[in-house]
Amino acid sequence: MSEATKERVRAAAEQLGYAGPDPRAASLRRGRSGIVGVLLEDRLADAFRDPINIAMLDGIAEETGAVGAGLLLLTESGTELANVTAAPMDAAILIACSTRLDESVARLRQRGLPLVAIEADDIDGVLAIGLDNREATARGAQHLRELGHSRVAVVALPIETGGASGPLPRDWDERATSFTALERLRGARDVFGSFDGWIADGSTIEAGYEAAMALLSSERIPRPTAIIAQSDLVAIGVIRAARQLRLSVPEDLSVLGFDGIDIAEEYELTTLVQPAQLKGRAAGRAVVELLAGGFPEPVGFTCELRIGATTGPAPS
Amino acid sequence: MSEATKERVRAAAEQLGYAGPDPRAASLRRGRSGIVGVLLEDRLADAFRDPINIAMLDGIAEETGAVGAGLLLLTESGTELANVTAAPMDAAILIACSTRLDESVARLRQRGLPLVAIEADDIDGVLAIGLDNREATARGAQHLRELGHSRVAVVALPIETGGASGPLPRDWDERATSFTALERLRGARDVFGSFDGWIADGSTIEAGYEAAMALLSSERIPRPTAIIAQSDLVAIGVIRAARQLRLSVPEDLSVLGFDGIDIAEEYELTTLVQPAQLKGRAAGRAVVELLAGGFPEPVGFTCELRIGATTGPAPS
DNA sequence: CGATTCGATCAAATCGATTCGACTAAGATA
DNA sequence: TATCTTAGTCGAATCGATTTGATCGAATCG
Numbered sequence: 151m152s153e154a155t156k157e158r159v160r161a162a163a164e165q166l167g168y169a170g171p172d173p174r175a176a177s178l179r180r181g182r183s184g185i186v187g188v189l190l191e192d193r194l195a196d197a198f199r200d201p202i203n204i205a206m207l208d209g210i211a212e213e214t215g216a217v218g219a220g221l222l223l224l225t226e227s228g229t230e231l232a233n234v235t236a237a238p239m240d241a242a243i244l245i246a247c248s249t250r251l252d253e254s255v256a257r258l259r260q261r262g263l264p265l266v267a268i269e270a271d272d273i274d275g276v277l278a279i280g281l282d283n284r285e286a287t288a289r290g291a292q293h294l295r296e297l298g299h300s301r302v303a304v305v306a307l308p309i310e311t312g313g314a315s316g317p318l319p320r321d322w323d324e325r326a327t328s329f330t331a332l333e334r335l336r337g338a339r340d341v342f343g344s345f346d347g348w349i350a351d352g353s354t355i356e357a358g359y360e361a362a363m364a365l366l367s368s369e370r371i372p373r374p375t376a377i378i379a380q381s382d383l384v385a386i387g388v389i390r391a392a393r394q395l396r397l398s399v400p401e402d403l404s405v406l407g408f409d410g411i412d413i414a415e416e417y418e419l420t421t422l423v424q425p426a427q428l429k430g431r432a433a434g435r436a437v438v439e440l441l442a443g444g445f446p447e448p449v450g451f452t453c454e455l456r457i458g459a460t461t462g463p464a465p466s
Numbered sequence: 467m468s469e470a471t472k473e474r475v476r477a478a479a480e481q482l483g484y485a486g487p488d489p490r491a492a493s494l495r496r497g498r499s500g501i502v503g504v505l506l507e508d509r510l511a512d513a514f515r516d517p518i519n520i521a522m523l524d525g526i527a528e529e530t531g532a533v534g535a536g537l538l539l540l541t542e543s544g545t546e547l548a549n550v551t552a553a554p555m556d557a558a559i560l561i562a563c564s565t566r567l568d569e570s571v572a573r574l575r576q577r578g579l580p581l582v583a584i585e586a587d588d589i590d591g592v593l594a595i596g597l598d599n600r601e602a603t604a605r606g607a608q609h610l611r612e613l614g615h616s617r618v619a620v621v622a623l624p625i626e627t628g629g630a631s632g633p634l635p636r637d638w639d640e641r642a643t644s645f646t647a648l649e650r651l652r653g654a655r656d657v658f659g660s661f662d663g664w665i666a667d668g669s670t671i672e673a674g675y676e677a678a679m680a681l682l683s684s685e686r687i688p689r690p691t692a693i694i695a696q697s698d699l700v701a702i703g704v705i706r707a708a709r710q711l712r713l714s715v716p717e718d719l720s721v722l723g724f725d726g727i728d729i730a731e732e733y734e735l736t737t738l739v740q741p742a743q744l745k746g747r748a749a750g751r752a753v754v755e756l757l758a759g760g761f762p763e764p765v766g767f768t769c770e771l772r773i774g775a776t777t778g779p780a781p782s
Numbered sequence: 783c784g785a786t787t788c789g790a791t792c793a794a795a796t797c798g799a800t801t802c803g804a805c806t807a808a809g810a811t812a
Numbered sequence: 813t814a815t816c817t818t819a820g821t822c823g824a825a826t827c828g829a830t831t832t833g834a835t836c837g838a839a840t841c842g
Contacts, residue, residue, distance in 0.1 A: 169578045173554040174494040175798035178827050195524035198514055208511035220549050223537045233536050238489040262485045491828035495797050
């Protein structure tokens with residue numbers, strides 16, 4: 151096209167007040183909107199309070215951003231089911247969703263969207279990005295056992311959406327719908343058989359504090375010598391509760407975390423370090439491949455046990 | 467419609483493999499996609515590292531989610547300019563964007579989208595959600611002056627996109643494009659006239675630590691008796707650097723923060739508490755109103771000076 | 783009983799970019 | 813010179829839901 155013509159077109163567009171090609175029309179015709187949905191279980195503030203989720207999201211953004219796709223945040227709460235149905239996205243990434251029963255996931259599948267799930271049950275047609283939650287927790291538990299601990303308690307992440315915090319029910323294996331929490335519980339059981347536990351209100355320091363207070367000052371159950379926390383934030387809360395109760399860590403109480411977030415290093419937390427950003431990147435890359443018509447393989451990541459200063463020999 | 471007909475339709479849809487109404491087509495016809503864009507200056511991981519942004523985003527989500535709109539995350543980096551142009555959104559919220567010159571903002575305006583800017587220069591047709599950055603900083607600075615400080619230094623947030631960390635240039639008033647950093651610098655100038663300063667690498671503890679190390683161990687400039695940090699995270703970094711250098715806070719060095727994030731309370735930080743979530747809510751509500759054809763008013767929020775344990779009388 | 787109205791049903795036009803096919807013109811080759 | 817490419821233009825069909833206007837039947841009212 152000649153430069154003069156270009157200019158003439160530009161001028162005409164200007165005069166007519168043409169605001170540029172309408173993305174809506176383009177996406178209808180092309181069948182692509184350039185949007186990848188990210189479905190989060192929690193409400194936004196909760197989801198982003200945990201550095202793990204942020205790292206994952208960042209990994210996702212890195213890969214999807216590279217092909218010019220935007221990230222649409224979707225939460226399952228309330229009226230937003232409409233959102234899941236009506237959002238013009240090309241694919242979706244499910245983060246920590248209870249995929250088994252969930253209605254929104256069903257809708258997404260029904261729409262025929264390529265789906266990638268991070269840490270979820272295997273589902274037909276949904277590409278899984280996994281983490282060895284169970285084995286990793288077992289490894290951490292084994293570490294505690296080797297230190298002589300036998301009376302351990304678990305502070306679990308919420309095991310079902312909308313569930314309240316409180317003592318971990320005996321039948322958690324049947325009741326839990328949150329995949330990650332469930333797998334980590336199983337890992338603890340693999341080593342210790344049965345144990346007491348408390349469900350925290352989320353992956354936050356405060357929730358960990360509350361839970362540990364309940365566990366450590368209960369008259370109903372004997373005080374554990376070690377606590378397996380299902381996240382580092384929770385573990386930090388546990389440590390604070392112990393301090394509050396004048397228990398020293400690790401002399402009186404050993405604390406095991408999960409995640410390996412930055413702040414855990416300051417506390418010299420013994421924890422299971424997971425590659426959160428890589429997980430996100432893998433999910434992002436999988437989505438990109440799926441959209442390009444490829445057939446990406448499921449990916450599984452493993453955690454590394456990092457021994458810090460919060461676990462020690464069981465008190466005699 | 468009769469129940470029988472309904473069922474017949476449903477069956478037919480099932481048989482034809484109809485995947486539900488196509489949101490792309492609906493959004494073309496209706497002229498609405500149900501998506502609100504959120505334009506962030508930083509890359510995602512940086513933006514979400516600061517609890518302030520998360521709180522804001524949560525506030526936004528609360529209001530936009532209530533009308534069934536999803537949030538599309540957009541960053542200005544690299545190839546994503548295409549994104550800003552091609553994303554099918556109904557409106558956009560600009561967070562901490564350098565609105566004056568920015569190309570992406572120009573594109574958004576050109577597209578005729580309703581725009582809401584949080585903490586930005588006034589622009590025609592862009593609804594402003596403001597914060598009294600300048601006055602609040604001045605109030606904090608005044609507090610320091612009343613404590614007898616005269617040699618203060620500022621650790622500033624990045625004053626331009628892509629700018630490196632380093633000493634604060636004398637001509638910051640002309641060079642800065644980041645509205646928030648600029649206003650807070652002006653607030654400090656209102657009270658102290660001139661001062662030394664260092665530009666941090668972002669709103670993180672590490673960046674604050676680096677900056678304070680540079681400021682406090684410099685041989686070029688006399689050691690300040692107080693440091694004005696432009697965010698709480700930075701302030702915490704400053705405190706750590708002071709500790710590292712065996713300076714006690716507030717005896718040897720007073721530290722003033724900004725934001726009032728949760729973690730600041732643990733440090734008993736003297737800081738300017740801003741209503742971050744309200745800011746987000748206001749922006750969200752404004753967008754909703756704009757989309758409904760209303761004419762919302764600009765909103766301005768104010769910070770509250772919370773005096774903690776990190777500021778004290780200047781050493782004699 | 784005829785006329786009016788209300789509701790339901792259906793066909794057609796619309797949103798705006800993209801893509802496909804046809805057609806034209808200019809240049810290259812036999 | 814005639815034919816065949818190649819490039820470039822242009823009109824028309826398409827994506828799929830929504831909305832409007834028209835048509836029809838039934839029920840109500842005078």
